[in-house]
Amino acid sequence: MHKLLIKNELLGCIQCGRCSAGCPVSLRTALSPRKLIYKNLRESRKLPKSQDIWSCTTCRTCQQRCPKGVSVMDYIIGLRSYQVERGKIEPTMRDALESILKHGNPWGRPREKRTQWIDDETDVRILSEGEETDVLLYVGCTPAYDPEIQKSARALAKILNDADVDFAIIGNDESCCGNEVKRMGELGLFEMLVEENTALFKKYKFNTMITISPHCYNTFKNEYALDFEVLHYTQFLKKLLDEGKLQISASIDKKVVFHDPCFLGKQNDEYDAPRELLKYLLTDEDNLLEFGRNRERSLCCEGGGGRMWLEVESESPRNAEIRIDDAKSIGAEIVATSCPFCQLTLNDAVKTTKSEDKIRVVDICSLIAENKFEETEMEE
Amino acid sequence: MNSVVCIKRVPETAEATLKIAPDGKKLEEENLVFSLNDADNYALEQALLLQEEFDGDVTVISVGPPETDEIIRMALAKGATNAIRIHHDDISKLDASAVASLLAEQIKDLDYDVVFTGAFASDDAFSLVGTMLARKLEIPHITMAIEMKQDDEDEAEISRELEGGLIAKYRIKFPAVITVQTGMNEPRYASILGIKRASQKEVDVVDDPTIPENKVQLEKISYPPEGKKAEILSGTPEETSSRLAEILKQKGII
Amino acid sequence: MNKDIFVVIEHRQERIADVSYELLTKGYQIAEKLGGEVIAVLLADDGDQMAQSLKSYADKVLYIKNEIFKNLHSEYYCDALSSIIGERKPALILFGHTVDSFEVAPALAEQLGIPIISNCVDFDIDGDFVRATVPLYGGKINGEYSFNAENGGIISVIPGAFKVENPQKSGEIEKIEFTFEKEYDDKEFIEFIEAAAGEIDITQAEKIVAIGRGVKDEENIDMIKDFADSIGAVLACSRPIVDAGWLPKERQVGSSGKTVKPKLYIALGISGAFQHISGIKSDTIIAVNKDPNAPIFKVAHYGIVDDMFKVIPALKAKIEEMK
Numbered sequence: 009m010h011k012l013l014i015k016n017e018l019l020g021c022i023q024c025g026r027c028s029a030g031c032p033v034s035l036r037t038a039l040s041p042r043k044l045i046y047k048n049l050r051e052s053r054k055l056p057k058s059q060d061i062w063s064c065t066t067c068r069t070c071q072q073r074c075p076k077g078v079s080v081m082d083y084i085i086g087l088r089s090y091q092v093e094r095g096k097i098e099p100t101m102r103d104a105l106e107s108i109l110k111h112g113n114p115w116g117r118p119r120e121k122r123t124q125w126i127d128d129e130t131d132v133r134i135l136s137e138g139e140e141t142d143v144l145l146y147v148g149c150t151p152a153y154d155p156e157i158q159k160s161a162r163a164l165a166k167i168l169n170d171a172d173v174d175f176a177i178i179g180n181d182e183s184c185c186g187n188e189v190k191r192m193g194e195l196g197l198f199e200m201l202v203e204e205n206t207a208l209f210k211k212y213k214f215n216t217m218i219t220i221s222p223h224c225y226n227t228f229k230n231e232y233a234l235d236f237e238v239l240h241y242t243q244f245l246k247k248l249l250d251e252g253k254l255q256i257s258a259s260i261d262k263k264v265v266f267h268d269p270c271f272l273g274k275q276n277d278e279y280d281a282p283r284e285l286l287k288y289l290l291t292d293e294d295n296l297l298e299f300g301r302n303r304e305r306s307l308c309c310e311g312g313g314g315r316m317w318l319e320v321e322s323e324s325p326r327n328a329e330i331r332i333d334d335a336k337s338i339g340a341e342i343v344a345t346s347c348p349f350c351q352l353t354l355n356d357a358v359k360t361t362k363s364e365d366k367i368r369v370v371d372i373c374s375l376i377a378e379n380k381f382e383e384t385e386m387e388e
Numbered sequence: 389m390n391s392v393v394c395i396k397r398v399p400e401t402a403e404a405t406l407k408i409a410p411d412g413k414k415l416e417e418e419n420l421v422f423s424l425n426d427a428d429n430y431a432l433e434q435a436l437l438l439q440e441e442f443d444g445d446v447t448v449i450s451v452g453p454p455e456t457d458e459i460i461r462m463a464l465a466k467g468a469t470n471a472i473r474i475h476h477d478d479i480s481k482l483d484a485s486a487v488a489s490l491l492a493e494q495i496k497d498l499d500y501d502v503v504f505t506g507a508f509a510s511d512d513a514f515s516l517v518g519t520m521l522a523r524k525l526e527i528p529h530i531t532m533a534i535e536m537k538q539d540d541e542d543e544a545e546i547s548r549e550l551e552g553g554l555i556a557k558y559r560i561k562f563p564a565v566i567t568v569q570t571g572m573n574e575p576r577y578a579s580i581l582g583i584k585r586a587s588q589k590e591v592d593v594v595d596d597p598t599i600p601e602n603k604v605q606l607e608k609i610s611y612p613p614e615g616k617k618a619e620i621l622s623g624t625p626e627e628t629s630s631r632l633a634e635i636l637k638q639k640g641i642i
Numbered sequence: 643m644n645k646d647i648f649v650v651i652e653h654r655q656e657r658i659a660d661v662s663y664e665l666l667t668k669g670y671q672i673a674e675k676l677g678g679e680v681i682a683v684l685l686a687d688d689g690d691q692m693a694q695s696l697k698s699y700a701d702k703v704l705y706i707k708n709e710i711f712k713n714l715h716s717e718y719y720c721d722a723l724s725s726i727i728g729e730r731k732p733a734l735i736l737f738g739h740t741v742d743s744f745e746v747a748p749a750l751a752e753q754l755g756i757p758i759i760s761n762c763v764d765f766d767i768d769g770d771f772v773r774a775t776v777p778l779y780g781g782k783i784n785g786e787y788s789f790n791a792e793n794g795g796i797i798s799v800i801p802g803a804f805k806v807e808n809p810q811k812s813g814e815i816e817k818i819e820f821t822f823e824k825e826y827d828d829k830e831f832i833e834f835i836e837a838a839a840g841e842i843d844i845t846q847a848e849k850i851v852a853i854g855r856g857v858k859d860e861e862n863i864d865m866i867k868d869f870a871d872s873i874g875a876v877l878a879c880s881r882p883i884v885d886a887g888w889l890p891k892e893r894q895v896g897s898s899g900k901t902v903k904p905k906l907y908i909a910l911g912i913s914g915a916f917q918h919i920s921g922i923k924s925d926t927i928i929a930v931n932k933d934p935n936a937p938i939f940k941v942a943h944y945g946i947v948d949d950m951f952k953v954i955p956a957l958k959a960k961i962e963e964m965k
Contacts, residue, residue, distance in 0.1 A: 093581065094576075095575050095578060106423075109580070111421060119419075120404065193579070194579060196582075196584065197578075200580055328886075356881070360886065401780060439664065440657060483750070483756075485757075509742070510779070511778055512780075513741075514760045514776075515744040515748070516760055518746065519716075519747075523752035528717070528826070531741070531744040532745075549741065549846065550741045550742070554836060556835075559830045567839055570845075584780050602755070603789055605690060605789065606756070606786070607787065609778065609786070610784050610786070619944050620944075621945065625948055628946045629954075632944060633960035633961050633964060634948065635944060636906070636961070637964055638925075641849065641905055641926060
């Protein structure tokens with residue numbers, strides 16, 4: 009019996025099929041967690057060589073819904089790790105992983121350009137070794153490099169400055185958090201990042217770390233052993249609001265729906281902070297709509313688990329497209345989210361479903377910044 | 389069947405800001421990321437694929453300073469069985485013929501069927517060492533291989549990729565040198581655990597090789613004259629397209 | 643020092659490569675300094691016509707005939723060239739830095755024991771020394787290399803580095819029926835294979851015209867394809883086009899598609915999403931987009947803010963005019 013099966017409690021599986029029923033990609037890809045486990049238990053001496061495991065978005069629905077405590081997602085990640093060890097993985101994923109090793113980010117961009125998101129109007133302090141700050145803003149790779157998501161980073165920096173928060177960033181020495189690395193099954197690289205990042209954080213003095221991406225938040229909070237508080241930015245802004253340090257006046261009179269990022273919601277039980285922030289922004293609270301599938305039942309956008317670097321062949325529409333269609337059908341004009349990957353996948357779906365004139369996808373911090381500093385961050 | 393793969397450690401410069409070192413002959417290395425030369429990576433993969441099919445050894449060999457061991461370990465992690473590093477502090481001081489001599493001196497005594505090299509290195513793009521090596525080893529060579537078909541261990545059919553997508557097919561008997569173009573295969577990933585395990589494997593270091601005399605000298609390196617970036621051409625479609633057509637012609641692209 | 647310049651003529655399927663004429667032109671500048679002649683060296687089987695077309699570009703056409711030269715075989719090429727070079731001792735031997743010269747030039751340098759600088763964009767002669775400029779690191783740095791040319795040397799030059807001018811010479815053709823002393827049976831040419839349609843590898847394309855969502859409708863692709871064909875470019879795209887099923891996956895550029903490295907990349911109606919631009923490594927990126935704020939303009943070298951359907955027909959016409 010392979011240790012991977014024992015470790016993840018596969019023997020407890022009663023084949024009830026809740027994992028597959030809840031899996032967000034089982035309808036559009038060949039992945040069926042139940043069948044995978046079934047086959048593996050029948051041929052228990054060998055791990056399945058299935059390529060279907062690469063469709064998994066590591067949203068964790070399967071694991072959450074399993075009545076027998078089988079670690080379905082961890083098992084899939086474990087299977088991935090054996091394929092990574094053999095080295096035969098999709099070239100796009102290989103390139104992302106190699107880029108993380110070489111440049112500290114999965115996007116193939118040089119380290120020296122990591123702070124290029126900071127424009128002339130954005131005031132951000134970069135820490136030198138030994139320096140102190142109250143809040144460390146961990147920017148993350150996608151907000152640092154993706155021109156679309158850089159807007160979120162700039163918006164957040166402006167909000168923090170406006171609320172007089174003593175914050176700073178690490179700068180070009182900041183490296184990938186490793187959340188996706190772990191989920192792609194590259195456990196050795198993940199361990200290395202944990203070691204290096206932990207040592208890096210020790211070079212500075214701060215009390216709280218905030219992240220822009222729920223993915224970074226998840227791994228720092230749950231998979232590192234850090235001796236400081238880690239918050240997602242929505243949680244931190246909500247705290248500022250409660251303490252009266254951040255003022256948001258209601259100014260949006262459009263219908264808004266919030267798309268729960270898996271790594272903030274399902275995986276970390278934070279459903280309320282983003283919604284609270286949105287309520288402050290809306291002239292009428294009733295304009296905050298809900299998807300039929302919301303909170304722990306929220307439909308994954310397929311941006312997690314390394315899927316940003318892996319295309320899955322399918323005849324069926326992408327989940328993000330389904331999500332945009334759902335948003336249109338409930339009459340939403342804005343899909344708000346709080347995750348760079350969700351923002352990218354949903355934004356693509358707006359284009360592919362030709363919904364540009366009906367739906368806008370936007371990060372909550374950009375919405376707040378537009379609301380507060382309208383003249384500088386106005387979108388079209 | 390046994391292969392030898394010649395690999396080179398090169399800086400990744402596609403997006404990096406390059407600075408010339410005070411000696412005016414090489415780059416400041418401080419902020420550069422070094423890696424295995426792209427085409428050599430494909431050469432290595434081809435050797436590993438042959439090994440999967442026909443068994444045998446894959447020996448990687450490189451000329452360079454101790455830092456070269458990084459790429460050697462990566463090759464070992466992917467499945468290379470042996471490694472040789474010919475020590476040299478500064479390979480920018482060696483011309484192609486000298487590098488080929490240093491490699492030939494070690495390879496000639498190995499038991500090999502094929503020597504793979506990348507078709508060119510991303511730094512100087514000379515495309516010289518592979519062919520020169522073949523001459524020094526007195527064996528045939530094929531450059532710019534994009535496909536390799538092999539039914540037995542004595543010979544192979546090699547497709548050379550010519551300009552404009554035309555393919556020229558050759559048959560070559562082993563032993564031979566084959567220089568590999570990027571895109572010949574899909575190089576595998578070297579996991580970090582694999583690289584860590586590979587650091588236990590031994591690298592044969594040739595400490596004090598006899599350095600052949602250069603025939604070609606590097607005088608200096610310099611920044612090329614600056615080009616304009618993101619220049620927006622304005623006017624009517626007639627005007628903009630005519631300006632653009634001129635630019636393309638000037639650049640020799642059209 | 644010797645005086646003559648040999649230009650080794652590159653030809654394939656009875657057509658002389660442009661780079662050979664470029665080298666003959668440049669050869670005159672060098673030969674003038676040395677007081678020597680420019681000699682076109684043509685290794686061919688059925689080369690009478692090619693020799694004729696070279697006449698006005700060279701002081702002499704040395705037509706070395708043997709049926710083996712029908713297709714490239716480096717060992718025979720080297721043997722013939724060494725024999726002729728040994729006899730006539732030119733000051734310099736020039737090659738185009740092309741896929742065929744990769745096969746021959748370095749081997750010839752070794753066979754003759756003379757220096758070679760390849761991948762040059764320019765070179766000159768200065769006393770006994772030849773100095774050449776080589777673009778390093780993808781052209782971000784220039785390298786100056788030199789060798790002592792007392793016993794000759796080889797320079798291989800990137801195609802397109804020099805302009806062609808016809809010096810209107812009427813060089814004599816010296817035809818030599820060459821016979822080989824040695825046979826090589828360890829390497830043999832089999833055949834040429836033309837790239838099959840539908841199997842185009844965009845990663846190897848020299849010119850790419852890429853379309854994005856701005857193309858709006860599948861029917862519009864034909865027009866763009868026409869344009870691409872007219873400039874010898876390969877059609878590629880961003881992800882939405884593949885998603886829409888308008889082009890196959892193998893045409894997709896970007897982090898989930900392919901990384902391309904063409905000399906020319908024309909992005910039409912592509913906004914420049916990060917996942918797309920991360921797959922482009924090109925020295926000349928041209929963007930046509932209606933949105934002046936499209937991020938593609940941040941990576942493009944030249945941009946036109948306009949409707950691609952207005953610009954492309956005009957551009958196609960201009961380029962055709964120039965031909």
